[in-house]
Amino acid sequence: MSQNRVVILGAGFGGLTAARELAKYADVTLVDRHNFQTFLPLLYQVSTAGLAADHVAYPVRGALRGSGVKFCLGSPMMIDHKNKSVKIDSGQVLEFDHLIVALGSATADFGIKGVADFSYGMKSVHEAIAIRASVMRHFEDLCRFPDTTTCELTVVGGGPTGVEMAGAIAELIRGPLRRDEPSVASRMHIRLIEAGVRLLPSFNPKLSERTKLDLEKLGVEVLLETAVQEVTSNSITLGSGEQIASNMTIWAAGVKGSPAIHALNLPVERERLAVEPTLQVRNYPYIWAIGDVSGALGADGRALPMVAPVALQQGKWVARQIKAVMNNAALAPFVYRDKGSMATIGRHKAVVEVKNFRIAGPIAWLVWLWLHLFYLLGGRNKVGTIADWTWNYLTFDRANRHIIDEL
Amino acid sequence: MSQNRVVILGAGFGGLTAARELAKYADVTLVDRHNFQTFLPLLYQVSTAGLAADHVAYPVRGALRGSGVKFCLGSPMMIDHKNKSVKIDSGQVLEFDHLIVALGSATADFGIKGVADFSYGMKSVHEAIAIRASVMRHFEDLCRFPDTTTCELTVVGGGPTGVEMAGAIAELIRGPLRRDEPSVASRMHIRLIEAGVRLLPSFNPKLSERTKLDLEKLGVEVLLETAVQEVTSNSITLGSGEQIASNMTIWAAGVKGSPAIHALNLPVERERLAVEPTLQVRNYPYIWAIGDVSGALGADGRALPMVAPVALQQGKWVARQIKAVMNNAALAPFVYRDKGSMATIGRHKAVVEVKNFRIAGPIAWLVWLWLHLFYLLGGRNKVGTIADWTWNYLTFDRANRHIIDEL
DSSP: OOOOEEEEEOOSHHHHHHHHHHTTTSEEEEEESSSEEEOGGGHHHHHTTSSOGGGGEEEHHHHHTTTOOEEEESOEEEEETTTTEEEETTSOEEEOSEEEEOOOEEEOOTTOBTHHHHEEOOSSHHHHHHHHHHHHHHHHHHHTOOSSOOEEEEEEOOSHHHHHHHHHHHHHIIIIIHHHOHHHHTTEEEEEEOSSSSSSTTSOHHHHHHHHHHHHHTTEEEEOSOOEEEEOSSEEEETTSOEEEOSEEEEOSOEEEOTHHHHHTOOEETTEEOBOTTSEETTEEEEEEOGGGBOOBOTTSSBOOOSHHHHHHHHHHHHHHHHHHHTTOOOOOOOOOOOOEEEEEETTEEEEEETTEEEESHHHHHHHHHHHHHHSSSHHHHHHHHHHHHHHHHHOOOOOOOOOOOO | OOOOEEEEEOOSHHHHHHHHHHTTTSEEEEEESSSEEEOGGGHHHHHTTSSOGGGGEEEHHHHHTTTOOEEEESOEEEEETTTTEEEETTSOEEEOSEEEEOOOEEEOOTTOBTHHHHEEOOSSHHHHHHHHHHHHHHHHHHHTOOSSOOEEEEEEOOSHHHHHHHHHHHHHIIIIIHHHOHHHHTTEEEEEEOSSSSSSTTSOHHHHHHHHHHHHHTTEEEEOSOOEEEEOSSEEEETTSOEEEOSEEEEOSOEEEOTHHHHHTOOEETTEEOBOTTSEETTEEEEEEOGGGBOOBOTTSSBOOOSHHHHHHHHHHHHHHHHHHHTTOOOOOOOOOOOOEEEEEETTEEEEEETTEEEESHHHHHHHHHHHHHHSSSHHHHHHHHHHHHHHHHHOOOOOOOOOOOO
16 A cells, blocks of 8 residues: 555645656645636736736736646645545545645734725635726726826835735836826825835845835835734724725735645644644644744744745755654654845845845846746746846836726 | 717727827827736637736736826716717716727527527626636546546537637647646537538638647547537527537627617617728717727628738727717728738648639748737737747647636
8 A cells, every 4th residue: 555645735836846846756735726826926927917817817827837746726624634634625625644734824914803804805816806807997087087086005015925925016106107197196195004114024124225215216105113903995094093094905914824624624733724833733643844834933933924935945845754654764853044135125125034144136136137037937037037027127017907807 | 178088988900090190189098807908819818828817818908098088987988969978887977079988709609409508608708717727627627537538528619719729739739738647638529510511601611621630639529510509507409409519619600889879878780889991989979999899891891800911900890980080081991901811720730812823831830929929019019928928839738727707
């Protein structure tokens, strides 16, 4: 009887990496609710008309071609521990010897009123297309009123996601929209709200300061030490009780482990799966959790950040661990190697921090471009993205301004 | 008092051409319900994962830049003839001296039962994304059943649209899907139904025969002289009363003038606006109709075909006519110059017919590629489409297989 059936839930950075690694010595089935992987780090460029939506998606079956890994479209419903199987909403029951949970993350609203109903998340192609449509529709709405009506756009959350989004919206307004209708574009305001004392809290304070200045130069109003109490369709109530106008609110203030884990009835801690240092889910040595959904701790005892590099490293790691189990070898604790962080603010502007090495400006921007292209799945997406970027760069235009959200 | 306010309803081939021509000597406002123009001739490639959806769309404001033409997002609700104005659903009222109706066409079901509810049209980016999602979902569904379950896909209508669609689906199945899951792809069947005695009835019979053979070589089952009586979610009842399985039906059997014309309360004949030879709407000399929505007749007394070249020529023509009215010059009847027709069947395969000159095969295919690229709006779309096509050509792959239809 073979002991090498592995089922992987989620085809994101972690799940897909694990699948490819395990394919050599295991019978692997990869499950995802989409038939494509979404390249989340570039989603904000779809939201702001810089990239074609199809370029940040890649068919999972294309990525698995020749590997022998099977793909199953669906979401997990429940785990049957007795028979070691997982039931998929498509009706399929997948038996496993090892189960890897790599379901990723969802927008966290921290219970703040109105966030779920009135703000846009940044976790899927669908949301990106919806944000793009909403920004462009607000622009068209303003075009109808040759008066002083304004449109207030707010991004909440001063981490890399929020910073990149705010910068890209500012460039969209200052660039193509201003060329379309100068008097209208000047009535669209973009604001970035952060609860902490500085932007990019995980970076060196000097880069935080530089980022703030760069964003302000682009026309972004940056509010620090500003909490959000409630979001409505056209306003935000701040921690101070003050209510400010916000015709469109984008929520980049937090993520949590995918809510899909609750259906699986596994131990959850702080909205992520409770795991041993080996990445095995607590009490379930044949179930592993990697990526955003995994509550693995770093060397400092704090939960690891929900970023792609962690998922990629854990995907490789878990494959080695499962191989060790098959060979009755000893398991080892996962150690995250932080290779640094980066964020782009706009044309020629980015910040990169690798250990004590920090750069900002055009070179950081080129590093950012190169690394994102490198990790983008598929030659076609790379070529298409290079074409889009080159076009945007040379023409200062954004050609994907289409309102295509009501299917 | 100026007499040069022109409002144009519809930013398709006809409307946009007229707007650009008139911009030089008139105060032009262009109205469309989308903020982008859709390049309909390549929609079927989006449906079959060959092109990114955003590449067949182009922002109208981008196309109008520098021309001085104003753009208004919305649909016309009614015409006020007394005040010479048109009311838009956005609430705006646009006054005009001349109104050009260029609202295009919609799928015609000829009253056949079930077509509206159970078949896919081919008239919008939304429908193209929906067809792509449905084909890919049927493929994933089949993947769950390692048995003899089949999936029957039907395209109804043997004109250029139906022929190109059937050929592209056949190539999708034979190419990427077969590489993903050979045993599954072989259970997906594609069928083309035409009521007449031959495919491409507007072409020379020799090209019709060639097209049929080419499609059959690709694996398309071609049914001629076959009428459709009813469509359901999983079957088609033929004229003979026979019921055949069809898990997905795509309707390319006919188009009619946009139903939006009925709201305008203008004279309609055979589902298109009744016009004088000058393209003026009958009884309304200050209203003009061009493109698919216009019931203009050809030299042979038959209604002109609903194709892009007619709309482009009429767009230019109507601009000249309106200029003539402004200058109190005489009007002239529109004469359509038929520059020929073409259709592509698949890799290296196409038919082109220009008057008595006919070609088929690789050269026709290159002519087809070149002309479609030439008329595609925007350098970014041209570059992106070349990239996609080159990629598809070299890899035999289709990288846009994403199911993104539930927003």
